[in-house]
Amino acid sequence: MxxxxxxxxxxxxxxxxxxxxxxxxxxxxxxxxxxITDELSEDRKNKVILTNRLxxxxxxxxxxxxFNYIQVLDVFILHFLAILSYLMPLLINRLxxxxxxxxxxxxxxxxxxxxxxxxxxxxPASAAKISFMAMIILPILLFQITEWFQMLxxxxxxxxxxxxxxxxxxxxxxxxxxANDAHYDNxxxxxxxxxxxxxxxxxxxxYLQLVxxxxxxxxxxxxxxxxxQRAILDDTNALLRQQNEEIERQRLDIEHINHDLRxxxxxxxxxxxxxxxxxxxxxxxxxxxxxxxxxxxLAKFSKLIRQMLENSVxxxxxxxxxxxxxxxxxxLERLRFENKFEYHIDIDETIDAERTEIPPMLLQPYIxxxxxxxxxxxxxxxxxxxxxxxRQFDDLLCIIEDNGIGREAAAYINSHRRRSHISRGxxxxxxxxxxxxxxxxxxxxxxxxxxxxEQGNPRGTRVELKIPL
Numbered sequence: 001m002x003x004x005x006x007x008x009x010x011x012x013x014x015x016x017x018x019x020x021x022x023x024x025x026x027x028x029x030x031x032x033x034x035x036i037t038d039e040l041s042e043d044r045k046n047k048v049i050l051t052n053r054l055x056x057x058x059x060x061x062x063x064x065x066x067f068n069y070i071q072v073l074d075v076f077i078l079h080f081l082a083i084l085s086y087l088m089p090l091l092i093n094r095l096x097x098x099x100x101x102x103x104x105x106x107x108x109x110x111x112x113x114x115x116x117x118x119x120x121x122x123x124p125a126s127a128a129k130i131s132f133m134a135m136i137i138l139p140i141l142l143f144q145i146t147e148w149f150q151m152l153x154x155x156x157x158x159x160x161x162x163x164x165x166x167x168x169x170x171x172x173x174x175x176x177x178x179a180n181d182a183h184y185d186n187x188x189x190x191x192x193x194x195x196x197x198x199x200x201x202x203x204x205x206x207y208l209q210l211v212x213x214x215x216x217x218x219x220x221x222x223x224x225x226x227x228x229q230r231a232i233l234d235d236t237n238a239l240l241r242q243q244n245e246e247i248e249r250q251r252l253d254i255e256h257i258n259h260d261l262r263x264x265x266x267x268x269x270x271x272x273x274x275x276x277x278x279x280x281x282x283x284x285x286x287x288x289x290x291x292x293x294x295x296x297x298l299a300k301f302s303k304l305i306r307q308m309l310e311n312s313v314x315x316x317x318x319x320x321x322x323x324x325x326x327x328x329x330x331x332l333e334r335l336r337f338e339n340k341f342e343y344h345i346d347i348d349e350t351i352d353a354e355r356t357e358i359p360p361m362l363l364q365p366y367i368x369x370x371x372x373x374x375x376x377x378x379x380x381x382x383x384x385x386x387x388x389x390x391r392q393f394d395d396l397l398c399i400i401e402d403n404g405i406g407r408e409a410a411a412y413i414n415s416h417r418r419r420s421h422i423s424r425g426x427x428x429x430x431x432x433x434x435x436x437x438x439x440x441x442x443x444x445x446x447x448x449x450x451x452x453x454e455q456g457n458p459r460g461t462r463v464e465l466k467i468p469l
Contacts, residue, residue, distance in 0.1 A: 031056050035093030035101075043146055048093050051101050051142060055089040058109075062086070072177040075119050082112040099150075102142040106154040109135050110161035117165070118172020132162050284336060297335050304328035308361075317360045319389065319396075320353035326387065329364060333371050341375045341383025341402075348390045358396065358467050359436060359444075363387070366400045366446075366463045374404025374461055377413055394442070398465040406458025407450055442468035 032049045040048065062083050069075040085108050092101035113131055139154025161168075282301065286294055307325040310317075323345055330343050347353055367387065375383040388399040404410070430446075437443040444467055451460040 028056075031090065034090050035096060035098065037096075040098075044098060047102070047142065047144070048098055051089050051098075051105060052093060054138075054141065055086050055105060059083050059086045072119075072175050074175050074177070075116060078112065078116055078119065082108075082116075085112065102150075103154075106138050106142060107157060109138065110158055114161060114165065114168045115172060118169040119175045120178065121169065122174045129162070129165055132158065132165075135161075293335060297332060300328055300331050300335070304332065315359065316357035318354055319347070319351065319356040319358055322358060322360060322363070323347065323353065323387075323389070325360075326363060326367060330367065330371070330385065333368075337371070337376055340378075340381065341371070341385055343385040343387070345387040346389070351389065351391050351396070356396070356469065362433075362444075362467070363398055363400065363465065366465065370400055370402040370404065370461065370463075373410040373414070374402040374406070376404075377410065378404050392466070394469055396467045396469060398467065399462060400465070401451075401460060401462040403451075403460040407448070407461055409458060444468065 032052050034052050035048050036045055062079065066076065066079050066083065069079055086105070088108075089101035089105050092104060110132065113135070117129070135158050136155065139151050139158065143151035143154060145151070282294065282297055304325060307321065307328060310321065327345060330345075334341065334343070367385070370385055375385060382403070384403045386399070386401045388401070390397045390399070405413075433444050433446065444465070446463060446465045449462040449464065450458065451462055453459045
């Protein structure tokens with residue numbers, strides 16, 4: 001018997017649950033979300049939903065007491081209008097007037113309560129005054145602390161209606177369908193009003209607690225999700241940084257390799273340039289049938305080639321080796337041009353030439369220019385070539401000076417001379433200097449100075465080459 005009763009109750013419970021799921025819950029959700037749009041903030045959405053739910057709940061609660069006044073026509077009509085008025089926030093929210101909907105729901109209940117209390121009694125209806133307990137909660141619920149000023153104004157309106165309660169109810173005459181005050185203003189009605197007020201306050205408090213708990217849970221969930229996303233982003237950023245560092249390292253390695261290859265290519269271009277000129281000199285002696293000079297030249301040439309081969313395998317060579325190669329080269333050029341000039345290579349005594357290193361073949365193109373374009377065209381004798389290497393703080397200052405015809409005269413001669421090839425020695429050196437400076441904070445630099453005598457006539461050229469140690 002008990003088992004059958006339990007099964008019957010469970011079946012009714014399941015049927016009720018299915019009905020709620022199918023009809024009531026979707027309808028309640030539809031009512032709650034009137035006026036909700038994606039553009040609203042989360043706080044505004046919560047207040048709109050609360051206003052809609054309060055409007056629907058209060059209207060439904062007031063339907064029951066409506067039939068208590070079925071025999072009091074004017075009170076019945078007023079009660080019915082109050083129900084319609086409490087439903088108005090749904091329409092107002094749907095129109096997008098969100099603040100107006102809440103103010104409507106704060107202002108109209110005390111007004112209907114005052115008029116209704118006046119119609120129910122001849123004098124002040126003490127039982128009706130208790131219903132203001134429930135109305136105090138409306139501004140607190142609808143505006144909350146986030147809109148404290150509006151909340152205080154709403155509370156002020158409710159308290160103003162309470163203070164004016166006796167005066168207003170005295171002005172409103174009791175309904176002609178009510179015989180005496182005791183019918184609607186008695187202890188039973190007062191107790192029911194107190195109970196309704198307490199229930200409303202309790203429900204409002206529980207609702208606020210649930211809203212706060214829901215907001216707290218959403219906030220906690222959002223913070224947890226934010227922490228999770230931050231952890232993922234941190235891991236991703238760390239991986240990207242690691243990949244970027246590896247890419248940057250590879251890029252620097254590639255740039256370094258390319259830099260070295262370009263330097264090697266320029267050195268490979270410079271060495272044949274010099275060798276071509278040296279072989280031209282040998283050809284010159286052979287054509288003149290000067291056997292002794294040819295053999296002497298070949299001996300010096302072999303020493304120079306050996307020194308060049310030793311220097312070519314390194315990016316930097318000892319200053320002593322480089323100046324030795326330069327002296328071999330200048331000796332060859334002196335033989336070639338029949339000792340038309342003298343030269344001196346001076347190294348500052350404070351410089352350790354065996355330990356100090358410089359890029360190989362960096363000075364030779366400037367010396368070649370001094371000989372070919374400055375000293376060679378000089379008609380009178382007494383040509384002088386000076387190579388001076390000094391220490392200047394953390395740099396080597398290499399000075400190449402000649403007393404030749406000067407750059408302007410050399411340019412004029414070259415422009416009127418028919419040449420079988422184009423000299424590219426200094427252009428190669430300029431390109432090489434740019435590459436050497438690519439990854440340096442202290443750059444290799446070269447300046448050319450035109451020397452003049454007291455009358456302003458050209459008396460040679462000086463090149464100052466500064467090389468960081």
